[in-house]
Amino acid sequence: MTDPFVVIGGDAAGLSAASKFTREAPDRDVIVFEKGEWVSYAHCGTPYYVKGTVERLTDLLSLSPEQASERGIDLRRNHEVVGVDTDAETVTVAQDGETFSQPYGDLLVATGAHAVTGPIPGAELDGAFTMHGLDSAAAVRAALSEPGDSTVDTSIEYVDTALVEKYADWEPPERVAIVGGGYVGVEMAEAFRAHDVETHLFQRSGHLLPPFGEAVGERVADHLREQGVTLHLNTAVEELVGDEGGRVASVVHGDGNTDVDLALVGIGIKPNTALVEDTPVELGASGAIAVDEYGATSVDGVYAAGDCAEDTHAVTGEPDWVPLGLTANRAGRGIGQTVAGDPSPVGDIAGTAVVKAFDLECGRVGLLDHEQASAAGFDPVSKTVTAGSRSGYYPGGDDTDVTLVADRESGRLLGGAIVGADRAAIRIDTLATAIEADMTIDELERLDLAYAPPFSPVWDPVLVAAKVLNGQLD
Structure with missing residues (x-):
């Protein structure tokens, strides 16, 4: 296996690229390295799993590891790529405390993004969550259940059982704080209210859902209040404070201090680009990886797609970073076809998005x-x-x-x-x-x-x- 198509990241962009590639070039190998257990899941569905609209965590899987294998994809979970050498055309992979080098013929960086918590001290406390990943969703839903009555199936092969069982032992929260009034904050407000939890939503700016404009934000704010959500607009959260046991106990903000039993931090994400920072692969002005119309980076044979990569905006014609699900899936599919020998543009982006607010x-x-x-x-x-x-x-x-x-x-x-x-x-x-x-x-x-x-x-x-x-x- 001297020239495999190597993919870093087993979610939307990565497995879309691998799936398309195997169909178009069945005689060539493709290896997907995923550092975690979960692959190809519907991140946008996690608030509805917490709410209970989606019954099983596995319902959010788009492609199981078994299905990936059936498609001819060499999917290796719990394999973290820790280095990229574009001169030698190899990646360094860590697995079970050891590392090895994997050559590639073409490389796709589909490392996604990570939740931002840094500006808020205390975000690491027990009971302070980000809704970024299925384990987080499982833990929050477990925390909302009565002890011994968790609806989370801990027998699922991929779930972080220790994390889920930890929160399943907690008494359900009476009051929660949501930090951030964007997509995640608004959707999670609905999820928490479905569990009859007193919900406080803190937003730094004067209106919710900033990318949607003031008219949408104002109407959503009125509706959330009608649904029993307490809004704190123009209110920056300064700190999450824990009790003696290290559990989140209150939110410090511009208007004072609010006691809570649980907090959800949803203030944004940043692209995962650390792997390429010491390589010739160039980043764009947004901080995400710069690519051309085919998803190719500044280094020959290296591509990038999904939440770690920029795309061309349909209105301005300039590079932009708008991390959304369709963008990742579509770009991955295009790159898979291109690497297989049939160049296919990844498509422009227009920032098209929808969100449900009750x-x-x-x-x-x-x-x-x-x-x-x-x-x-x-x-x-x-x-x-x-x-x-x-x-x-x-x-x-x-x-x-x-x-x-x-x-x-x-x-x-x-x-x-x-x-x-x-x-x-x-x-x-x-x-x-x-x-x-x-x-x-x-x-x-x-x-x-x-x-x-x-x-x-x-x-x-x-x-x-x-x-x-x-x-x-x-």
Whole structure:
């Protein structure tokens, strides 16, 4: 095995690349090194596992180790790549206290990202979690259960049994703190409230879900309050304080001190790039690995994909780092095909994302922030409108808020956000498609979108927003 395709990381990008590669080049070997036990799992599903909507932890597995083997992938779990030598074209792998060198013909770095906790002292206390990985999800769900009544199956081969059993012995928390009002914070607020836990959410800025814009953030905030979540906006958490036993006991913040039994820190992630820092592989301005349209790095034969790599933004045409699931899977698949001999672009990104906030659905795409749009050379103008999700006489509809951002001179659609309780999130795909096609607001307004009373009014909320913003541009 002198020229295998070696993949570092066994999650979305890594196993997507390996799977595509084995189908396209079945006569060539592929080795995937994964430092942990879990592979190819749905990270975005973890809040719904904690909530109880997803019953079994293994339901979040996209591809099991057994299925990977059946596809011809040499998957090696508990094998940590600790060094990369691009001159010798080898990686150094640690396993069971020993190391060995593995040559590669092509290399994919798919090392993902890690949760940020550093700015907050006390994040290492017992009972302070990040929702980054299935073991974390299992531990939180165990902590929410009555002692001896945990719904976590510790017989699962991959689960960290000691961690889960530790928290399964705890009395369920009466009050929890969530630090950060982004995707994880909002989703976990719903999960905790489903367990009837008093929930306090702390957000440094003045509105939730910053990437979605103020209109979405304000509506989500009102809805969370209706669901019993106590919001602390414009409130920075300074420290998590533990008791004598080392368990989190309180949150120190700008407005004082709040006693809690458990804390969830969700203030962001950073790309895992340490492996390439002493190599010629270049990093981009974001701190993630710089790649071209095929996922290739600055070193021949070395690729990068997923949460550790940049991609090209569909609006600006410049490198950007937007770590999302589809981006990782799509890039991995493209790289697998390219390495197999059929060059395939990894595709541009538009930052398309959706999130559920109790009964509300939120979506966003492109450039929403005026400062970012201006820095990219645009003259942004925006408008937020409210329109019905269905014909007014048909039951089940809801107010849908749509924000559109366009370039004043060209009329080009730059970004958009949507929030509502009736199929609002899926409407963001219309805007994502329009952005990928470089459409103007005028062209968006003339789209022939479907109409029937159970699904949409004659003028879909997206068309209403385009019509209003187009009038403002005129």
